[in-house]
Amino acid sequence: MKRIKNVKSPLLILIACILFMGCSKSSDPSPTTSASVPDVFKKMYGATSVTTDGTYITIKTNGLPDHTSVYYATNNTLYENFSGATYANYTFSKNPNVISSQTLTFKIPLNPAVASNHAATPMGPIGVSINGIPFFNQYAAGGNPVSNEIAGFDQWWGHPQQSGQYHYHVEPKYLTTVKASKSALLGFLLDGFPVYGPLENGKTLVTSDLDTYHGHTGVTTEYPNGIYHYHISADAPYLNGSGFYGTAGTVTQ
Ligand SMILES: [Zn+2]
Ligand SMILES: [Zn+2]
Numbered sequence: 035m036k037r038i039k040n041v042k043s044p045l046l047i048l049i050a051c052i053l054f055m056g057c058s059k060s061s062d063p064s065p066t067t068s069a070s071v072p073d074v075f076k077k078m079y080g081a082t083s084v085t086t087d088g089t090y091i092t093i094k095t096n097g098l099p100d101h102t103s104v105y106y107a108t109n110n111t112l113y114e115n116f117s118g119a120t121y122a123n124y125t126f127s128k129n130p131n132v133i134s135s136q137t138l139t140f141k142i143p144l145n146p147a148v149a150s151n152h153a154a155t156p157m158g159p160i161g162v163s164i165n166g167i168p169f170f171n172q173y174a175a176g177g178n179p180v181s182n183e184i185a186g187f188d189q190w191w192g193h194p195q196q197s198g199q200y201h202y203h204v205e206p207k208y209l210t211t212v213k214a215s216k217s218a219l220l221g222f223l224l225d226g227f228p229v230y231g232p233l234e235n236g237k238t239l240v241t242s243d244l245d246t247y248h249g250h251t252g253v254t255t256e257y258p259n260g261i262y263h264y265h266i267s268a269d270a271p272y273l274n275g276s277g278f279y280g281t282a283g284t285v286t287q
Contacts (some may be wrong), residue, residue: 082096092139133194149282159201204272210231216232225278227262241275
């Protein structure tokens with residue numbers, strides 16, 4: 035008996051080590067997802083939690099990109115000198131801000147519905163991408179066109195504002211080229227309607243293919259019965275046009 039035990043123990047330790055390593059291998063924060071949250075929200079891989087009260091979906095994130103950026107502090111492992119192509123071939127010009135951790139809570143309708151008055155999108159977060167980074171609208175600070183800021187977008191086409199909050203105004207290139215694809219679900223706006231990349235059924239959509247809110251109704255992979263959804267396009271206003279299609283939830287930060 036004793037000899038068998040001695041052989042078994044190192045084996046058990048080895049198995050335990052392998053299991054432990056397997057579980058801790060991923061560098062993505064693991065979202066805690068409650069059972070009643072629809073499967074589509076399990077694509078929010080960058081969220082720290084996704085829950086629902088039956089009326090709203092609550093998505094919490096720390097706002098830290100899971101990709102490299104020239105805007106991380108230089109001692110951060112995800113800091114990387116600017117390389118690659120700027121958005122629309124602007125000459126890269128770094129802004130003075132540094133990425134910092136955020137406390138973001140997005141509360142979006144579980145069952146999104148069209149609004150009678152299509153409220154304008156606010157400054158700051160208007161939605162959340164699957165890696166937990168906020169989407170911003172087509173305006174820079176002060177309501178100026180975001181083209182004033184494009185030269186400062188990093189290699190993945192995002193940048194931080196003054197308080198270090200990293201965000202995307204345009205196509206999140208890391209998601210469309212590395213983590214997902216040009217035709218994939220990229221996140222949700224505050225009204226609960228999903229956001230997709232520019233490619234649909236083999237066609238790259240531009241603003242003139244979409245309605246005034248920058249979307250249309252149709253079948254998607256995640257919504258086989260059809261749903262209103264936004265598309266990101268390469269041309270302005272990139273993500274959202276004249277306000278939310280639906281009634282927006284809230285974001286606290
Ligand atoms: Zn910005
Ligand atoms: Zn579509």
